[in-house]
Amino acid sequence: MTLALERDWIWDSWYARDGDLWHCYFLKAPKSLINPDLRHFNVTQGHATSGDLVTWDHHGTCFAPSGGPAWDDFTTWTGSVVRGDDDRWHLFYTGTRKQEEGLYQRIGHAVSDDLHEWTRVGDGLCLDLVGPNAGAYEADLMRGFWHDRAMRDPWVMRDPEGDGWLMYFTARAPGIPEANAGGAIGFATSPDLMTWNLQPPVFVGGFGQLEVPQVLQIDGRWYCLFCTSAEHFSRDAAESLQTGPLTGTHYLIGEGPRGPWRVAPGFLDGALPCRRYAARLLQTDDGLRIMGFADHPDGTHFVGEIMDPEPVTVTADGLLQVVGQRHAAE
Incomplete structure (x- = not known):
């Protein structure tokens, strides 16, 4: 069974595990819009739970844009959920404002005691492209090519090399002549999940957009998943991949959580037209599983539902592979 809603499209998702129960959070928008391209600016966050990642109980809307003028009164997009040292759950999410026509993205913070009801911390805003390291980022909209000032899709995790926390996010670096070579994995650190310090990106290059990053350690190796489109x-x-550009989920290989990072030689989960996008790797009791939303698998219409999990293995040389799929190498 896929995670699908009769009246809503679903796309980006992120997950938290509490005991034996998986919580899935996802972006959703009403199909009454008719045109799925309109979904991004008519969005709320949905919530579902499952014991096996296959059969889901839907709990409705759990988070939405602010009701009045605010930095996140237009959209509340993709994020991540972690459990803090205070035993509360912390949601980090992307927000935009109507006054800026959704062009400038920032990162917000909300908390929950039960993974169902979320409350913003203050006005919610926790990180922007400001401060001493802001010069390492494209902090203003690059008009003429990009549709946004990128600062989105936060992925938060404990710092395995210290006592604090790490945040990775989609961004771009400045001053790179080829726009599709300026995509970046942004980076920030925090001692307590409340105060965040912007750091220089941990990776720049290769793509115009490295969306929905996810950093994780598997069998002692470090990986950073991201999704991208063939046109980016x-x-x-493009010349390094035997298959040519694909749309889907790619990844970086790192020497540690701060890198250095390099682009993996083979695309993890891509196709033209795109079958699955914005995928996550989940470390389950039965091994690695990949989950993402069905995009345009038949090449004609947007599906907008979460696909069933598929197993992923790590090859002897440390590469990730979806079971049953073949991947080109350099």
Whole structure:
């Protein structure tokens, strides 16, 4: 069974595990819009739970844009959920405002005691592209090519090399002549999940957009998943892949959570037209599983539902592979 809603499209998702229960959070928008391209600016966050990642109980809307003028009164997009040292659950999410026509993205913070009801911390805003390291980012809209000032899709995790927390996010670096070579994995640190310090990106290059990053350690190796579209490959990245540019989920391989990072030689989960996008890797009791939303698998219409999990293995040389799929290498 897929995670699908009769009246809503579903796309980006993120997950938290509490005991034996998986909580899935996802972006959703009403199908009454008719045109799925309108979904991004008519969005709320949905919530569902499952014991096996296959059969889901839907709990409705759990988070939405602010009701009045605010930095996140237009959209509340993709995020991540972690459990803090205070034993509360912390949601980090992307927000935009109507006054800026949704062009400038920032990162917000909300908390919950039960994974169902969420309350913003203050006005919610926890990180923007400001401060001493802001010069390492494209902090203003690059008009003429990009549709946004990128700062979205936060992925938060404990710092395995210290006592605090790490945040990764989709961003771009400034001053790179080829727009599709300026995509970046942004980075920030925090001692307590409340106060965040912007750091320089941990990776720049290869793609114009590295969306929905997810950093995790598997068998002692470090990986950073991201999704991208075929039209956002740089010239060098396009030439390096035997299949040519694909749309879907790719990944970086790192020497540690701060890198250095390099682009993996084979695309993890991609196709033209795109079958699955914005995928996550979940570390289950039965091994790695990949989950993402069905995009345009038949090449004609947007599906907008979460696909069933598929197993992922790590090859002897440390590459990720979806079971049953073959991947090109350099």
